Amino acid sequence: MAYLQLQGIEKFFGEHRAIKGVDLTIEKGEFIVFVGPSGCGKSTLLRLIAGLEQIDGGQLVLDGRDITHAPSSKRDLAMVFQSYALYPHMSVFENMSFALKLAKEDPAVIREKVERAAKILNLTQYLERTPKALSGGQRQRVAIGRAIVRAPKVFLFDEPLSNLDAALRGQTRVEIAKLHRDLGATTIYVTHDQVEAMTLADRIVVLRDGLIEQVGTPLELYDRPANQFVAQFIGSPQMNVVEGRHLPQVAGVPAGGFVGLRPEDVTLQPAAQAGAGGLPGTVELVESLGAETLIYVTVDSGAQLVSRQPVRSGLHNGDRVGVFVEAANAHRFDAQGRAARV
Numbered sequence: 001m002a003y004l005q006l007q008g009i010e011k012f013f014g015e016h017r018a019i020k021g022v023d024l025t026i027e028k029g030e031f032i033v034f035v036g037p038s039g040c041g042k043s044t045l046l047r048l049i050a051g052l053e054q055i056d057g058g059q060l061v062l063d064g065r066d067i068t069h070a071p072s073s074k075r076d077l078a079m080v081f082q083s084y085a086l087y088p089h090m091s092v093f094e095n096m097s098f099a100l101k102l103a104k105e106d107p108a109v110i111r112e113k114v115e116r117a118a119k120i121l122n123l124t125q126y127l128e129r130t131p132k133a134l135s136g137g138q139r140q141r142v143a144i145g146r147a148i149v150r151a152p153k154v155f156l157f158d159e160p161l162s163n164l165d166a167a168l169r170g171q172t173r174v175e176i177a178k179l180h181r182d183l184g185a186t187t188i189y190v191t192h193d194q195v196e197a198m199t200l201a202d203r204i205v206v207l208r209d210g211l212i213e214q215v216g217t218p219l220e221l222y223d224r225p226a227n228q229f230v231a232q233f234i235g236s237p238q239m240n241v242v243e244g245r246h247l248p249q250v251a252g253v254p255a256g257g258f259v260g261l262r263p264e265d266v267t268l269q270p271a272a273q274a275g276a277g278g279l280p281g282t283v284e285l286v287e288s289l290g291a292e293t294l295i296y297v298t299v300d301s302g303a304q305l306v307s308r309q310p311v312r313s314g315l316h317n318g319d320r321v322g323v324f325v326e327a328a329n330a331h332r333f334d335a336q337g338r339a340a341r342v
């Protein structure tokens with residue numbers, strides 16, 4: 001049975017319909033990630049679930065209970081914000097125990113719960129410090145700890161790592177993944193970070209303009225996007241999508257339709273070695289990322305493609321190349337951008 005169920009959820013800001021009837025079923029223990037372009041409604045949907053915004057239409061059911069209009073404090077959810085939202089004058093211990101104290105829990109039980117959460121999050125040695133004496137990553141762990149001690153039915157995360165630098169973001173992401181593995185808590189996580197979405201999610205929900213475009217496991221979305229929008233939203237650098245006429249070697253493209261190719265399915269050879277098989281093109285830009293190289297190329301027909309190669313290519317700006325595509329891995333879209341199955 002569904003643990004958290006969204007049925008026809010609607011939200012208006014004045015005349016603006018920000019969430020347009022969202023249906024979604026989440027199972028107990030799932031890690032769900034909301035992604036989508038800026039302004040698509042990810043945070044609003046999370047805030048509606050949290051009870052921080054009023055739901056204007058539809059129904060929200062958690063563990064068999066209709067919580068559509070329940071106050072936030074009565075929903076048994078815990079939210080972790082981008083900004084941490086810690087109390088600056090309280091110690092880490094007091095921050096983490098605050099909700100339990102309000103709920104009039106026994107002090108001995110509070111201490112035990114906070115100490116257990118602190119241990120999980122490697123915060124034991126910081127319990128007496130105030131937030132200002134902590135790094136950004138440690139503060140975010142305190143914010144997560146504050147959510148854990150409440151043992152809520154659902155954890156809600158709103159871009160929790162976006163204030164951290166790249167290294168710490170990676171580290172904290174791994175900690176969140178481990179935490180989910182160990183606690184198995186139902187989690188909804190908003191991000192615009194591809195890597196967070198792909199690595200953390202059991203299922204990703206792709207939103208666009210207040211509606212769900214597709215829901216699926218990371219690899220389902222990567223391998224079988226329902227449409228061009230999802231295809232280009234999931235994966236970095238984004239999937240190449242060009243008019244079918246540019247890639248005659250890909251069969252089965254609907255009239256007026258498009259071909260999509262992941263950058264790893266485009267390979268390049270120096271023109272002198274390419275022979276007759278490749279499409280002639282010119283290298284526009286070579287980006288070396290160390291372990292891999294991204295090469296931007298313009299095919300003579302005008303199509304622009306990016307190729308991802310796991311090696312140092314030896315190619316340079318302006319080089320003439322032959323472009324080879326892995327037609328077996330090509331995606332086909334009709335003129336409206338919907339995936340066409342062959």
Ligand code: ATP
Nearest residue numbers: 013016018036037038039040041042043044045192
């Ligand atoms: P981002 O990735 O930029 O945070 P988002 O996908 O989280 O974007 P939301 O913040 O949910 O998007 O906003 C969805 C839409 O609702 C946007 O058009 C936004 O301008 C609008 N919106 C959000 N909050 C309010 C508000 N309090 N009042 C009016 N409009 C709002």
